[in-house]
Amino acid sequence: MQGLTFDIAHMLAGSLVLVSFMQLYQDRLSALLNMFALHAFVLAASVAWQAYAQDAPHLYITALIALVFKAIIIPLALRRIVIRLGIHREIENVFGVGLAMLLGIGLVALSMVVMLRVTSGADPLAREDLAFALSVVLLGLLMMVTRRNAVSQVVGFMSLENGLVLAATGAKGMPLVVEISIAFSVLIAFIVIGIFLFRIRERFDTVDVQAMDRFRGEKR
Amino acid sequence: MISYALFGVLALVAIAPIAVALSASPNAISVVYGACLIVTLILFLLALETLFSHPAASTVTLPLGLPWLGAHFRIDPLSAFFLVTVNLGGAAASLFALGYGRHEEAPQRVLPFFPVYLAAMNLVVLADDAFTFLVSWEFMSLSSWALVIANHRVQENMRAGYVYLLMASFGTLTLLLAFGLLGGGDGAYAFDAIRAAHPEIGTAALVLILALIGAGSKAGLVPLHAWLPLAHPAAPSHVSALMSGVMTKVAVYGFIRITFDLLGSPQWWWSLVVLGVGGVTAVMGVLYALMQSDLKRVLAYSTIENIGLIFASLGLALAFKAYGMDAAAALALTAALLHVFNHALFKSLLFFGAGSVRAATGTRDMEQLGGLIHRMPQTAFVFLVGCTAISALPPLNGFVSEWLSFQAILLSPQLPSWGLKLMVPAVGALLALSAALAGACFVRAFGITFLGRPRSSAAETAQETDTNSLAAMYALAAACLIAGVLPGLFIDTLAPVVQQLTGGRLPVQTGAEWMSIVPIAESRSSYTGMLVFAFMFITGMITAFAIHRLASDKIRRGPAWGCGYPDASPLTQYSASSFAQPIRRVFGSLVFRAREIGEMPPPGSSAPAKLTVQVRDLIWDALYAPIATAVGFIAVRLNYLQFLTIRSYLTLVFAALVILLMVLATWP
Structure with a gap:
């Protein structure tokens, strides 16, 4: 039974990394949002499995928060924003897909090497979880760096935060209050960013951050 | 004993908020400086009592500072001696400021920091662990920095403050590293623990160099002196006196405490470094002093010269101590400590004189002064006493300590090492040169300022300074005379300090005939300040009597010969710059x-x-200007980072994170 628990946790965390990769090469915004919803859903499943495996019922609440807010409300709201901004058909791509994938693979390898070295002696489940979580965080950052659309940067930020939650639930004994406050701070960040998106749009007629750079009188 | 001293320090700190509260009141100056005077006098007497009765070192540990360490304080003969120096200077400065403080443009910017500054200097001397020492040291730097920029509307003062702050941080950094090496990996920062642990030879040498840089930058060793001639004149004159006369001595204390006390037995070649730096500092300081026409800047550069002399004597003491020649080491160390005390006396006196001149005429530029001996006869008299003392002329105190230094240098042929046998006479020659040039420097400072005819209307209409300032100056002048005439008493008082640090001591002096001092043996050399003074006094009186009684007692005034010019304007006199011309040419x-x-x-x-x-300052050009240029160049390059796009910043953060992770992954 221990083996199966570990395998399933491993598989769910691995799927989260896989979905992160899938986000990397989505060049349409609506597809990206779908992927983000999937990402949050996998996160919720993973957290729920951790709750079962660690016999920690409060983690179910965490999973529920992830499911309701991140997998349903935020993607829906973002989709509304995208449609109201009229950019749901826009195509953006900064890097080639191949290059982005190669970079992503490199990052995952790096985080594996670092985490497995650093946490030697810890619980194997937590070790794997931490390694995957760091990969998710790095992939989210990579997405923020490579995208130039503000909405995709928001998605990158949110998936980065998913990685943090995964790491937190992997470590046993994280208090619920920390989890809830993280969830709410992300929600507030989302609201603020959403407001800013509209303000930016009003002023510049676009949410392409390059336009803002041009406005500041700089060339990239 | 130590707890009384700490209460005194606490009282000084408590004066600061009173000064802030009173800043609007016209009585603030009297209250604050009066309180400082009383407290420093009490601390002075307390330290003097400790020095005379020499009880065992008393310590106290307060639950302050680092939680596992606490704040250790200790009073032993060495710190008692420096407490005497600090508080004597502090008391004199407070007394002087009772009068001088009224000429201040913005007294409320000086009053709160002055007692804090005094307290900080006391704390440095009392500290008995590295943490307390460094905190007090930094406290001293910061409070004096605030005093340097008290008159902040003058652009020059702000620059002086900036350079001072940079150099002070640099000095503290090197001291921090020195204590870090001494304390070792376990964080044993109490001085007792450091004393008990004997560092390896390489570590000890590194600590010595770091201490020399850290304490030397505060004391003004060439080439770390750049801040000193800027900052000391910029402060109000009573603070200048404290900075030059006392704070440089606290730096000397730091050096002595680390090298003689904490570092264990010295290696002979350490002294080479200290001797060389000391000798060069002495000559460079006085040469710089001769090139200046700002009176207070002349005094500041002369401080550098005297610090050079003190460090040369300390280097000599290290050399003798390394070879176990305790008596000779005691002689060199006595010379250094006595000069510390003497320099605190006459440099404070001279800065007070310069401050009185500045208050009376509104200028420190010697080219604008002249003839002040007629308008300010008493200031001129005490300034002359200070000039005589600092030029090391008998029977005043400067002569005694320099004479002792040279006696120690004359013992150098007994040293076994050839390097030192060759080095010490060379340093002796440098010191002799600097002593001669110091004489020229102070003939110039006194002559151009007080003699001749006034070079400006301000100098013509100057008024004698007030009673309090004069009282402070007379007290210091009297102390200079006493220390010059009765040096045996001072040498005997220093004996426990010297015994603590070198293991040896000078012969007991107080029983000697005619109050002479005999540093080694009667057959070798002795000096009798009392006889010299008596001879000068009696012959001077007889000559004056002969001239005034046997010839004519009328004062005759005739026209000065104007070199053939019909109208000799005061500007045709020797100026400060023309007086220095021969030395400038050589x-x-x-x-x-x-x-x-x-x-x-x-x-x-x-x-x-x-x-x-x-005239170019080659040290500035070669050492400081390139550093300033490099920092400026890098700053301009880095300025580019201020104007990147959001994505570039994100990329930078991302790259930094990935690089750090890679370092972590490949760390052995």
């Missing part, structure tokens, strides 16, 4: 690349002839 062309450009108008033209003198 030494300046090499040391300062001094050049004189004479410009003669063509025949028939009515334009005046011009003589322009160019």
Whole structure:
């Protein structure tokens, strides 16, 4: 039974990394949002499995928060924003897909090497979880760096935060209050960013951050 | 004993908020400086009592500072001696400021920091662990920095404060590293623990160099002196006196505490470094002093010279101690400590005099002064006493300590090492040169300022300074005379300090005939200040009597010979710059690349002839200017980082994170 628990946790965390990769090469915004919803859903499943495996019922609440807010409300709201901004058909791509994938693979390898070295002696489940979580965080950052659309940067930020939650639930004994406050701070960040998106749009007629750079009188 | 001293320090700190509260009141100056005077006098007497009765070192540990360490304080003969120096200088400065403080443009910017500054200097001397020492040291730097920029509307003062702050942080950094090496990996920062642990030879040498840089930058060793001639004159004069007369001595204390007390037994070649730096500092300091025309800046550079002398004596003491020649080490260390005390006396006196001149005339530029001996006779008299003392003329105190230094230098042939046998006489020659040049420097400072005819209307209408200032100056002048006439008493008082640090001591002096001092043996050398003074006094009285009684007692005034010019304006007198010309030609062309450009108008033209003198500060050009240029260049390059796009910043953060992770992954 221990083996199966570990395998399933491993598989769910691995799927989260896989979905992160899938986000990397989505060049349409609506597809990206779908992927983000999937990402949050996998996160919720993973957290729920951790709750079962660690016999920690409060983690179910965490999973529920992830499911309701991140997998349903935020993607829906973002989709509304995208449609109201009229950019749901826009195509953006900064890097080639191949290059982005190669970079992503490199990052995952790096985080594996670092985490497995650093946490030697810890619980194997937590070790794997931490390694995957760091990969998710790095992939989210990579997405923020490579995208130039503000909405995709928001998605990158949110998936980065998913990685943090995964790491937190992997470590046993994280208090619920920390989890809830993280969830709410992300929600507030989302609201603020959403407001800013509209303000930016009003002023510049676009949410392409390059336009803002041009406005500041700089060339990239 | 130590707890009384700490209460005194606490009282000084408590004066600061009172000064803030009273800042609007016209009585603030009297209250604050009066309180400082009382507290420093009490601390002075307390320290003197400790020094005379020499009880065992008393310690106290307060639950302050680092939680596992606490704040250790200790009073032993060495710190008692420096407490005496600090508080004597502090008391004199407070007394002087009772009068001088009224001439301050913005007293409320000086009053709160003055007692804090005094308290900080006391704390440095009392500290008995590295943490307390460094905190007090930094406290001292910061409070004096606030005093340097008290008159902040003058651009020059702000620059002085900036340079001072940079150099002070640099000095503290090196001291921090020195204590870090001494404390070792376990964080044993109490001085007791450091004393018990004997560092390896390499570590000890590194600590010595770091301490020399850290304490030396505060004391003004060449080439770390750059801040000193800027900051000391910029502060109000009573603070200048404290900075030059006392704070440099606290730096010397730091050096002595680390090298003689904490570091264990010295290696002979350490002394080479200290001796060399000391000798060069002495000569460079006085040469710089001769090139200046700002009276307070002359005094500041002369402080550098005296610090050089003190460090040279300390280097000699290290050399003797390394070879176990305790008596000789005691002689060199006594000379250094006595000069510490003497320099605190006469440099404070001279800065007070310069402050009185500044208050009376509104200028410190010697080219604008002259003839003040008629308007300020008493200031001129005490200033003359200070000049005589600092020029090391008998029977005053400067002579005694320099004479002792040279006695120690004359013992150097007994040293077994050839390096030192050759080095010490060379340093002795440098010190002799600097002593002679110091004489010229103070003839110039006194002559141009007080003699001749006034060079400006401000100098013509100057008024004698107030009673309090004069009282402070007379007290210091009297102390200079006493220390010069009765040196045996001072040497005996220093004996426990010297015994603590070198293991040896000088012969007991107080029983000697005619109050003479005998540093080694009667057959070798002795000096009797009392007889010299008595001889000078009696012959002077007889001569005066002979002239005034047997000849005529009328004062006759005749016209001065004006070199054939019909109307001799005061500007045709010797000026500060023309007085220094011979020395500038001999030494300046090499040391300062001094050049004189004479410009003669063509025949028939009515334009005046011009003589322009160019003097360059090679140390600044070679050491400080490149560093400033490099920092400026890098800052301009990095400025580019201020104007990147959001994505570039994100990329930078991302790259930094990935690189750090890679370092972590490949860390062995």
